Amino acid sequence: MTLFANRLGAKPFRPGIFLLGLVWLAVTTLPFVFVVATSFKSQEETYSNAVWSLPSHLDFGNYLEVLHGGFFTYLENSVFVVGISVVLVVIFSAMAAYVFARLHFRFGKTLFALVVAGMIVPLHAALVPIYLLIRNIGLYDTKFALIGPYVALSLPISIFILTEFMRQIPHELDEAAQLDGCGPFRIFWKIYFPLSTPGLATVAIYNSIALWNEFIFAYVLTSTPAHRTLPLALWDFQGQYASNIPAMLCVVTLTSLPLILVYAFGQERIIKGMMAGSLKG
Structure with a gap:
């Protein structure tokens, strides 16, 4: 497979680099996902539910309060x-x-x-x-x-x-x-x-x-x-x-x-x- 890829001019697949890329993607993406998800929660839900839980429903009240x-x-x-x-x-x-x-x-x-x-x-x-x-x-x-x-x-x-x-x-x-x-x-x-x-x-x-x-x-x-x-x-x-x-x-x-x-x-x-x-x- 590697020889075939080299003949076509493509780079060989490296599972280690691919895995590190996925880990880095998770490290950089999850904090932003957490911020966005929490911004749609109410204060009661934020303090009563698990930190990483998704909002039970999208509450746009926070955005209206901020924009107003x-x-x-x-x-x-x-x-x-x-x-x-x-x-x-x-x-x-x-x-x-x-x-x-x-x-x-x-x-x-x-x-x-x-x-x-x-x-x-x-x-x-x-x-x-x-x-x-x-x-x-x-x-x-x-x-x-x-x-x-x-x-x-x-x-x-x-x-x-x-x-x-x-x-x-x-x-x-x-x-x-x-x-x-x-x-x-x-x-x-x-x-x-x-x-x-x-x-x-x-x-x-x-x-x-x-x-x-x-x-x-x-x-x-x-x-x-x-x-x-x-x-x-x-x-x-x-x-x-x-x-x-x-x-x-x-x-x-x-x-x-x-x-x-x-x-x-x-x-x-x-x-x-x-x-x-x-x-x-």
């Missing part, structure tokens, strides 16, 4: 903050990556190393200075309080990805553009930026997923529901002595759906962008 509450305000804030942050990250990281990848200048490698080193800085180490800065400039508890920190914390890995991607673009394009009288900015905007579309898509998708789920900065830099993002919507269903577990998991389900759709359609671009520069052909 402040969910859309949180959603609007998340779309606003994440959208602007991702656009700024893509533009700034693309310009910086072009400089590091194509323009040779003194201490360029050292500066690039310092930028990449920002990837290993713990986010919590910068929390207090950022909080004090945001309060001093008068942006605390506004939608704009999160954009600056989000952009700054997303730039190191974005610059790293795009720099490795732009290094693969042929140098002959630079020479041809220079012969036509193009300067560095025009070369970047007319050649490198369009040719880096796969890398830009990777950066946009990766940062959208990361910032959509960000909690700690949103919690520290905002204080009222009018300016908070979706990860903080869970606090609306948590009291001092009890929590509405089904409603909270309903919020988790609604919050996760956009990320699942984005990653389902963009996972190939993310993988290719992450692997850019690792292989030379």
